Amino acid sequence: MSKFNLYNTEMEKKVEVLVCYGTLCHLMGGSDLQLLGELLPLDLQGKVDLKGAPCLNFCNEVDNGKPPFAVVNGRKIEQATVKKLIQEIRVELEKK
Amino acid sequence: MKPFHIDVNSSQLSKSGNNVCGDVVLSRKVKDEQRTIITVSDGLGSGIKANVLATLTASMAMNFTVEKQPIERSAKTIMSTLPIDSRRQISYATFTIVDIDNGGETQIIEFDNPAFILFRKGKLLDIPKKDLSISLNDGSERKMLFSQFTLEMDDRIVMVSDGVTQSGIGTTQMPFGFGCDSLNRFLSEQIKEDNEISAHELSRKVIRKANENDIYKPQDDITCAVIHFRSPRRLLICSGPPYNESRDKQLAQMAKSFNGKKIICGGTTSLIISRELNVGIEVGMTLDNSGLPPKSKMKGFDLVTEGILTIGKVAEILEKLHGTEVYGSGPAVEIVKYMMESDEILLLVGTKINIAHQDPTLPVELEIRRNVMHKIANLLEDKFLKDVEIQFI
Numbered sequence: 423m424s425k426f427n428l429y430n431t432e433m434e435k436k437v438e439v440l441v442c443y444g445t446l447c448h449l450m451g452g453s454d455l456q457l458l459g460e461l462l463p464l465d466l467q468g469k470v471d472l473k474g475a476p477c478l479n480f481c482n483e484v485d486n487g488k489p490p491f492a493v494v495n496g497r498k499i500e501q502a503t504v505k506k507l508i509q510e511i512r513v514e515l516e517k518k
Numbered sequence: 519m520k521p522f523h524i525d526v527n528s529s530q531l532s533k534s535g536n537n538v539c540g541d542v543v544l545s546r547k548v549k550d551e552q553r554t555i556i557t558v559s560d561g562l563g564s565g566i567k568a569n570v571l572a573t574l575t576a577s578m579a580m581n582f583t584v585e586k587q588p589i590e591r592s593a594k595t596i597m598s599t600l601p602i603d604s605r606r607q608i609s610y611a612t613f614t615i616v617d618i619d620n621g622g623e624t625q626i627i628e629f630d631n632p633a634f635i636l637f638r639k640g641k642l643l644d645i646p647k648k649d650l651s652i653s654l655n656d657g658s659e660r661k662m663l664f665s666q667f668t669l670e671m672d673d674r675i676v677m678v679s680d681g682v683t684q685s686g687i688g689t690t691q692m693p694f695g696f697g698c699d700s701l702n703r704f705l706s707e708q709i710k711e712d713n714e715i716s717a718h719e720l721s722r723k724v725i726r727k728a729n730e731n732d733i734y735k736p737q738d739d740i741t742c743a744v745i746h747f748r749s750p751r752r753l754l755i756c757s758g759p760p761y762n763e764s765r766d767k768q769l770a771q772m773a774k775s776f777n778g779k780k781i782i783c784g785g786t787t788s789l790i791i792s793r794e795l796n797v798g799i800e801v802g803m804t805l806d807n808s809g810l811p812p813k814s815k816m817k818g819f820d821l822v823t824e825g826i827l828t829i830g831k832v833a834e835i836l837e838k839l840h841g842t843e844v845y846g847s848g849p850a851v852e853i854v855k856y857m858m859e860s861d862e863i864l865l866l867v868g869t870k871i872n873i874a875h876q877d878p879t880l881p882v883e884l885e886i887r888r889n890v891m892h893k894i895a896n897l898l899e900d901k902f903l904k905d906v907e908i909q910f911i
């Protein structure tokens with residue numbers, strides 16, 4: 423890790439993104455979300471903490487919306503796409 | 519589950535210019551009697567004719583042995599049934615019959631094949647053999663050798679066709695061929711190098727060496743069969759949540775206490791086990807071209823994957839697979855690799871139906887886990903001769 427990166431993480435907290443890799447989410451388009459890490463715009467790189475989850479357990483209730491699901495800083499995102507997640511990450515960064 | 523496993527495997531190369539091998543190896547597990555029988559036969563000449571002779575011989579020897587026919591009679595029948603070669607006016611195929619029960623009690627009958635080799639604790643063991651003469655209907659005599667002994671843990675029996683012992687004949691390096699002594703030395707080196715070497719790997723090494731001796735143009739059909747008497751390699755695959763949450767604990771405990779390799783197939787299943795055993799899951803982010811969700815890591819488990827899509831893919835791979843060599847990458851391929859390396863496989867299947875999976879608007883129809891697991895169990899048993907147990911929870 424470079425000095426800059428270290429500096430970065432200490433100064434601002436990264437946006438936490440949890441992507442569901444469960445069966446339903448995967449089938450309903452979630453497989454594309456695996457590419458999120460690679461598709462992040464340059465200005466967002468290093469500012470996102472990307473993780474996967476086996477199943478976020480949203481898929482069992484209709485009220486939760488439609489898969490694929492992801493969680494951005496604790497907020498549930500339904501019908502997630504790479505584009506939508508990038509938007510949501512920006513929203514989180516602007517909050518600061 | 520039993521204390522021993524009899525691992526049988528063989529490798530072959532055809533004489534240069536032939537696409538059929540004139541040596542035949544058959545092996546069969548007689549389930550009810552807990553016996554394993556292996557027959558090796560080398561047909562006269564090479565090519566398709568030799569293959570027919572050897573196939574006939576090996577299968578007759580197999581069937582008579584399964585039926586517990588007295589060996590003299592079997593041998594006589596075999597020799598008088600074989601078709602007569604029009605040019606040489608003889609009918610002929612060698613054979614070796616190995617009959618092992620699950621306690622390791624072993625009987626071997628040899629007719630004109632190179633002598634079998636027994637390795638115990640990395641050393642060659644000499645087994646006294648009895649002569650067994652039979653007189654054929656035409657008045658001629660044939661001599662067979664009979665031996666009897668008890669196998670011990672980690673013993674290996676190696677059988678080769680004369681294409682191995684005579685490989686290299688006439689070359690400047692070994693004008694008289696590879697020979698039994700060099701073969702023995704070669705085998706003990708291999709075993710010394712890797713004490714755990716599988717029957718498959720050892721037999722492959724032998725034929726590779728013989729091929730090299732023949733300067734990569736086999737002068738005869740080359741065959742090596744290896745029997746390894748060892749402790750069974752066990753594999754557990756947990757897939758699916760129990761039908762009732764009160765069983766979650768039981769599932770986790772069974773997974774924890776299992777002695778062998780462990781795989782979890784299923785997101786919810788892995789979450790249950792993670793919660794019950796209080797160990798974290800780390801979902802991998804590695805991409806491969808399998809199209810399946812990525813695998814995860816969990817302490818105490820060898821592999822954690824998604825459920826129904828992955829096991830569906832496993833069933834598909836098993837269906838298409840020839841031999842035991844698995845190619846490609848991705849979580850399903852990895853599971854199949856674990857399966858091929860195991861002898862005893864326990865499938866622990868949760869039967870809770872995931873309602874969301876029954877949604878008719880899904881882009882693909884998701885099969886019921888139970889059915890897929892049944893299919894996998896059948897394939898592993900019938901096609902790959904694994905000991906499979908399936909338990910529903």
Ligand code: FES
Nearest residue numbers: 442444447478481
């Ligand atoms: S599969 Fe994504 S929430 Fe269940």
